[in-house]
Amino acid sequence: MSESSFARYGREYVPGDVLFREGESGDVMFVIQSGAVRITKSVAGEDKLLAVLGPGEFVGEMAILNQKPRNATATVTEPSRCLVIEARKLEAMLQTNAEIAFRLIKKLAKRLDAVNALVDILMHRDPKARVMLALARHAESFGQPTPEGIRIRTSAEDLAREVDVDLAIVDEVMARLRRLKLLADGPPAHPSIVVTDLRRFLDFIEFLETPQKFGGES
Template sequence: MSGEDQLFQRYGRVFPAGSVLFREDEPGGEMFVIQSGVVRITRRSRGKEKLLATLGPGEFFGEMSIISSRPRTASAEVVTEARMLVIDAKTFDAMVRSNVEIAVRLIKKFAERLAEADAQIENLLLRDASSRVVHHFARLVATQGRQSPDGTHVQVNVATLPSLLGIEPDQVDDVLAKMGRARICLPADGGYVVPKPEQLHDFLDFLEKRERYAGLA
């Protein structure tokens, strides 16, 4: 039996699609490690549900309530049937104290989440919907882009962008159509390809200048 199977035998549970693992503001005493399946993390803001993240195999979540002993800051729902390890506070503490690798992985993940939070705040400070979409694509290219002869490929779930960026679906469609006509960003392989990433930054610079000087002409 593999180490992963042994862990699942001890801590594992299977959750069907649609399962709500926890809700915002509830007390939390467990964290979750995804072995298979997809989980979405959301938070209510101004009366609307905002998508914070979509997590897959290898990701973990829910640990902050264990560390801080404070209520959940977001809600978690299973999107597709998921196999997960469910770790309580006592077990989590023992794992961190006895395994340096786990502690280092946690620190790295916290650093990634802080960087992502900073980028999301920066994005939401942009008032123009087009700028938010272009800024998001530029960050994906920089952090998750896969190089090919055609340019830089990024995986994007367009359906989640309105909630993630705080804009309307038709605004997302409009910006994507504009970038497509200008060949700045093109649909490809279930995602998008950016032939010349510098064009994204040029377009974002143009949008920011247009916003800054609107009404002066």
């Protein structure tokens, strides 16, 4: 997106800024140009992390498309630049630009897959498996490719709340994954988790899950 377009539609945000709150009406959506936005939903009085979205992601489009209140809260977690698109502008863009419409459909499908994955994770009986599956979910659905691996903009505390596991278990699992060099810490300027080799990480999870698929060891 050109600087002239950003000058027309763009805004800059600082960590802690709330783009919108759950339950509010919504007539704008956001396209993240840089930075990160945390998406949370209130469940039984506790904020549950759904995603942390980075550059290239859409935020807030559902309230425009289905004309219903916001179903989550979006909070800026890093200095961010976003394009702010009003409902009428989005409708015009979708009618005149098939590529934009296709990209939006792909994003929505990816979000639906991520929600379904979270439901499957929460049904898993093993808390340690829930932690690893949650890490894989974030890496595959919302991760940012970097030279070091797939960067996940989340924390151990968020993962613990997300999959209903004690923080001590999350720390134990992540420590083991670091020893296996499947995880690493992100840059100090932007605390995060890095999945160093996603394919190897997924293979490791599949290996651990295999006994369960066949009814356990005899």
